[in-house]
Amino acid sequence: MVYVDTSVLVAYYVPEAKSLKAQKAVSKHSRITISSLVEVEMFSALSRRVRTGELNIFDARKIASLFELHLEDRLFDIVPISAREYHIAREWISQFSTPLRTLDALHLAAAFCNSLTLLTADEQLTTSAKELGVAVKSI
Numbered sequence: 001m002v003y004v005d006t007s008v009l010v011a012y013y014v015p016e017a018k019s020l021k022a023q024k025a026v027s028k029h030s031r032i033t034i035s036s037l038v039e040v041e042m043f044s045a046l047s048r049r050v051r052t053g054e055l056n057i058f059d060a061r062k063i064a065s066l067f068e069l070h071l072e073d074r075l076f077d078i079v080p081i082s083a084r085e086y087h088i089a090r091e092w093i094s095q096f097s098t099p100l101r102t103l104d105a106l107h108l109a110a111a112f113c114n115s116l117t118l119l120t121a122d123e124q125l126t127t128s129a130k131e132l133g134v135a136v137k138s139i
Contacts, residue, residue: 003033003079003111005104006041007121008139013042013063014049018121021139025119033077035110037103042067079116085109098128108134 004012004026011022026032046064049055055063070076089105092098100108104125111118117135120126129136 001031001033001077001116002029002119002137003035003107003114003116004038004076005107005118005120005122005125006038006045007125008119009034009038009042010045011121011139013067014046014055018139022121025137025139031077032075033079033114033116035079035081035107037081037106037110039071039078041103079110079114081106081110085113088112092128092132098131099124100128100132104128108132111135 008018008022008025010016011018012026043064046055046060050057050060085106086109088109089102092108093100093102093105101124104122105128107120108118108125108129110116112134117137118125118129119137119139120129121139123138126136126138
């Protein structure tokens with residue numbers, strides 16, 4: 001089973017360079033796991049793309065509606081990010097050995113704590129996961 005981070009999920013829904021890879025990678029798995037953090041970041045990514053002119057508001061709302069429908073239809077398993085994940089993320093960041101950012105550390109901890117393989121399109125996150133011994137697949 002995989003934990004899909006925001007970089008893959010955005011590419012899955014929003015046409016971009018990595019969309020085909022994201023769609024193929026996601027379709028290989030019968031169950032996809034995300035967290036509520038992915039939900040928030042998905043809407044943030046849509047908002048940013050509207051502000052920068054990469055997406056018009058109509059298309060962004062259409063994508064948001066489809067994502068919300070998929071959430072309602074329980075196409076994704078959703079894992080919580082609790083105190084344990086925050087503690088692990090803090091420990092990893094405090095090693096000062098990786099370029100791990102706050103939210104990426106939480107995604108990584110969510111995957112790790114739930115014995116899931118992280119599926120990401122983020123090269124820095126892939127590198128950090130490998131350095132920390134966390135299962136990761138990159139698209």
